[in-house]
Amino acid sequence: MNKIVIIGAGQAAIWTAKTLRSEGYEGSITIIGDEDYAFYERPPLSKQVLLGNATYESLKIFKDEVVDELDIELLAPVKVTQIDRQSKNIFTNNDQYIAYDKLLIATGSKAKIPVKEWALHSNIVSLRNIEDSLLIAEKLKHAKKVGVVGGGWIGLEVAASLSERDIDVTVYEMNDRLCTRSVSKEVSEYLLNLHQAHGTKIRLPFDQIDLNQSDETQSVHIKINNDDNDVDTYDFVLLGTGAHINKEIAEISGLETRDGIIVDEYCQTSDPDVYAAGDVAIHPGLGFCIQSWSNAQNQGIIAAKSMLSLGVPYNDIPWLWSDQYDKNIQILGSSVGIENYQLVIRKDPENNDCFFYLDDEQKLRYLVAVNNNKIVKMAKRWMKAALPLDPNVLKDNSFNLMKIKPK
Ligand SMILES: Cc1cc2nc3c(=O)[nH]c(=O)nc-3n(C[C@H](O)[C@H](O)[C@H](O)COP(=O)(O)OP(=O)(O)OC[C@H]3O[C@@H](n4cnc5c(N)ncnc54)[C@H](O)[C@@H]3O)c2cc1C
Structure with missing residues (x-):
């Protein structure tokens, strides 16, 4: 294998390219993106950019030198219009045919x-x-x-x-x-x-x-x-009326799709030479697309390793954040079935509340935490360890939750 092509020049794409190189891949990497700009962070677009505190330069995911070292052929702004999976070529809107050995679809959403x-x-x-x-x-x-x-x-x-x-x-x-x-x-x-x-x-x-x-x-x-x-x-x-998943090129090329592209835990689609990562890929464990920064990065890393047959399964707990005023709101886990969970609210005098959702075995399934990075980090460990939690302890604001350490 010496030709890897990536469709989309966003978060998942650059993390795939970076991981391919750090894992020793020496073949070509071609990335095709339909924007004028490539490889930048989107979260600040609704925050710092609107407050006048960020520019394209400050949003770059990696410094120019780091991207240069990856030796990527970047074609932009160019749109991929079709994938011919039989001949293993992709077609673009400027009439290029580009051959691939392995292909990643990382087209995000709009x-x-x-x-x-x-x-x-x-x-x-x-x-x-x-x-x-x-x-x-x-x-x-x-x-x-x-x-x-x-x-x-x-x-x-x-x-x-x-x-x-x-x-x-x-x-x-x-x-x-x-x-x-x-x-x-x-x-x-x-x-x-x-x-x-x-x-x-x-x-x-x-x-x-x-x-x-x-x-x-x-x-x-x-x-x-x-x-x-x-x-x-x-x-x-x-x-702010929602997002449309960019799955059309996967659909017309006959890959299995639902609301997004269906992949297994190795980010592999129904075609073993085609992978998908980021917003466009359905989370294999949850059955829907997770539109979050960390998901795009981590699936990109997994896709790269899978292309190199390093086989690491993707089983991340969904995590995203939102910044509003002076509040950093972090969300961990999946809200599916939330109506059946017990809600425990840890009230805070500074209005930095935490909302814990426990299943019938008192295991944490979902968390919304305000200005509380420490609890989110610890909660990730509780979730991974499937630790049962005492609701009275969770809601007791005088109790230091860092003391509940999973084995
Ligand atoms: C305004 C905003 C704020 C956000 N804030 C947060 C936040 O606070 N926390 C958080 O966790 N997440 C946040 N997100 C979500 C996060 O940024 C995305 O989940 C992440 O960028 C997805 O990465 P991706 O690589 O899958 O897709 P993208 O980064 O969207 O990249 C996909 C690229 O593919 C291009 N493309 C599509 N079709 C084609 C084609 N046919 N040919 C060529 N190129 C194509 C697209 O134009 C795009 O450039 C935010 C997103 C937005 C838009």
């Missing part, structure tokens, strides 16, 4: 826009890449009032960043609570209180939302439930 026409308006924007973020940062120089549609993690992070810039922000969420898909109602309520305490307005729930950009003023009107008396006007509107 912002979901619920109404096609919304994408046609200059002041209705979404956020997935650095160009989106820089465009929003530019708009913020003149904006006083911004609407955010979608009360999920990205919508809330943007709302927090804007509110820190003293911009009048309103979040519109169609469900009756925030982040419905990933947290229970107690955490949704925590988030609601957090945002309201910082002056962010939250409108929820509603059945219908209409967005229209005025030809005259270029401002955007948001109308709720078709009610002409419930219309508000914004300098621009950010859509």
